Amino acid sequence: MTVIQWYPGHMAKAIRQVKENLKLVDIVLELVDARLPESSRNPQLEEILQNKLTIRVLTKADLADPKLNREWVDFYEAEGQPAIAINSNQGSLKAIENKIKSVMADKLLKRQEKGIINQRIKVMCIGIPNVGKSTLLNHLVKKNIAQTGNKPGVTKSQQWLKAGKTLQLLDTPGILWPKFEDPIVGKKLALTGAIKDTLYAKDDVALYALEYFVDNHPEKLKERYHLTDDEINDTTVNLLLNLTKKMGFKDDYDRASERLIFDIRKGKLGRYTLDFVPSSENDEA
Structure with a gap:
């Protein structure tokens, strides 16, 4: 796969700001996409x-496989990493407050023993682009303060936001790393x-997506695109060619690939999780 490795100036700046501001906060919310908790x-x-x-914090949990949401939270907790799965659009302020207070x-x-009461807990929110950070923050503060968009790189600066009576949140830009060692x-x-x-x-990306859905959710592909068992069991390249024709794009494979990708993002093929929880059984396999 050819992915252009990019590292815009605002991301390098954000890394520096995160390092500088860590000493100002009590705790960090590391936001990851519930559909790919480790890869994100x-x-x-x-x-x-x-x-x-x-x-x-596993965001967009409503888009991910509910069984794997629970498995990932249990896995992280067992590893000593506090975790919680939420829907970014309806994330419960109370649930996050309670988790923070517990940790x-x-x-x-x-x-409290020092007589310090009613002091807001300072929380840094950090994650990669388009992980649902700004959407969650807006829900927590009950205002459209953090700029949102269904594309990476919307937030360009850091800002403090008050949430409820106990939290003060520091929003940060989404930060990608310079190079993906694993093409998957x-x-x-x-x-x-x-x-x-x-x-x-x-x-x-479309070929990867088809391979994933054929292996894990073939019925969703068949239902969405009216595919037969023979068509599903063909090579992924032939399957993409077939889908291109079914979508009415003749031989415009890029356009069909884009349609497939957007359908998956919009949840038209249902809930899915691309990362699986490590286990001794999987390791042995």
Whole structure:
């Protein structure tokens, strides 16, 4: 797959700002896309956050497989990483507040013993582009303050936002890392919209998507595009050619690929999760 590796100036600047502002916050919400919890994690963050208290928030949980949402949260918790899965458009402020207070229990108790009460908890929100961060923040503060858009790179600066009576949130721009070591990760990020649509080959991503759905949700493909068992069981290249004709695009494979990608993003093929929870059984297989 050919994905143009890009690292705009505002992302490099955002990395510096995150490092500078970490000392100002009590806890970090690391937002990841529930459809690809591991692939949507910026590997640079592990080094940047180091020992900072962090909660992994699986956003867009309403678009992901509900069973795998639970499995991923359980997996992270078992690894000692506090986690919660939410719908970015209807994320519960109370649920996030309670999770933060649970993780910060010792720190909040020490504050109380010192007579510090009613002090807002300062929270940094961080994640890759188009992970649903601004949408969630707007829901939490109950205002359209953070700019949103169904494309990466909307938020360009950092801002403080008050949420409820206890939280003060620091919004940050989405940060991608300079190079994807695993090309499959690049395809997953492209399929879900974390990479600008001008920066990857659409047919590569469409072929990956078809392979995933044939292997995991063939019935959704058959229902959406009126495919037969023989058509589903053909090679993914032939399947894409077949879909192109069914969509009325003749031999315009790029256009058919784009349609497929957008259909998947809009949930027209149902809920799906591209990352699977590691297990000893999977490792042995």
